[in-house]
Amino acid sequence: MFGYVNAFQDELKIKDYKVFKAYYCGLCKQQGKLCGSVTRFGLTYDFAVLAIILDGISETGCEIAPGRCMLHPLQKRAIAGECSALTYCAYMSVALSYYKMKDDVRDSGFSKAIPVMPFFGHAAKKIEKLYSEKVAKIKKHLANITKFEKDGCKNIDLPAYEFGRLMAELFDMNSDNIVLNQMGYNIGRWIYIIDAIDDFEKDVKKGRYNPFETKEDIKNSLNSLWYNMSEIAAAYELLDIKRNKDIVDNVIYLGIKNKTNTIIERMDS
Template sequence: MFGYVLPALGELPEEEKLRFRSVYCGLCHTLGRRYGIASRFILNYDFTFLAMLLSDGQEPSCQACRCVASPCKKRFVLERTPALELAADESVILTWWQLRDGVADHGFFKGLKYRLLSLLLRRAYRKAKKLRPEFDRSTREQLQILSDLEREHCSSMDRAADAFAVLLSGAAGEVPEEERRRVLREMLYHLGRWIYLIDAADDLKRDFQDGSYNPLIYRYGLTEGTLDPDSRRDFSITLDHSIRLMASASALWDFGCWSAIIESTVTRSLFYVGGAVLDGSFRKKRKKETP
């Protein structure tokens, strides 16, 4: 995905920080075990958050080990679980189609990096596609809808964001319990909507300069690559509404050992990230984050 779903690690007690790092490292190891070392480079906080949502909430078993990323200091690593494997498979599929979207959206030279990265991930994607064919199918369908909207320069933020929201909600499709699956679909839908819109805001200036599609340009009739104060205020309300709906859905389920991290992310971090993107400080701060 995009790297916007950051945990509020600075506000969490040490026990929760260690728990988060264990699932972060666990997902990294799962990606490497299932898809090779190169696949570990797709790891980000978004996929780690997805892994926590997909987990059953039971206290996980961990082991202390060293790895390429931490050769000197042992880290606690969450042992293999079905949720980690599902999150790893879906992460590969989401990254693959994000790269292919990059190839389609850029010319030959600007698209070279996307072609190269998708080439490196192609074998992993083919394996993930066989393991999770329904998620791959639904992802392709929603991306085609989004592509059609981009071609017609759709001015509706809701229509464009809905396609990505439906796409991400499909990540809950293999959760076995019906009630938990419904809750996760609702959470992931509103998270997907928020991610799409915050990414559009983050890329606004660049998209305006490049002439690339961005729904904010058409929704607010922008003649420059920035939102004026009234538009920013209106857009901020839209972002916050998605977060609140996600928080309401999350209250319907007990996420067990992951509850504190998920609650902190939904009720505080996403609001913070939204404000940072809108005031232009997000990218600088994001580079300083460490797992």
């Protein structure tokens, strides 16, 4: 489900690439500090992007300074310092990873992540206390998705809507920004669908649930998927972003588009 939202790195300027990396490292470091080092393996670029967006609209923005990290002990590298956006993203990343692992274990009785699950579970308990309202909403949407998947729902809009609402909650950090909410919804909807397309063949082979029945269904949904992406951009254009704009531009206009094209082409071949 994760890892789809990313920058198209080939088109990033080197200075922007450094900032991107700095946020990623900063997030990793925060996650280790707040939730335990083991949870750092659950990190994906999606949350780095979210941190870049949320920090980009904050008043002050975090400080990026050279530092060391445990995983790369020899070389000093630019790392984004502690800030509310990174803290929030670190917690949310761990919570979602945990729920995803739990889902996998429940669905197939197995997950590669079983050995590390207790660490995530421990952190998740802490997060549920810190962000009780947010976590409750996320869990509600996840439960709804599970229900659709169990019922074998073949209307892609229904589970995609739930995942969209989940991402809307994640993006809208303080539940006060309608633009972030709309952007999150559209990104979430896109992630769910692109993930379903990406996994289609694998799911068919293994007899697992996929909201699409045939390749024809996928083709028929592409027009509205492109519309979906245009809505991400439409919301983003209304976002009052103060920094990191070049990076987020890249994610919205190149990263997402390129990912979509790659996955569609792979499906066709």
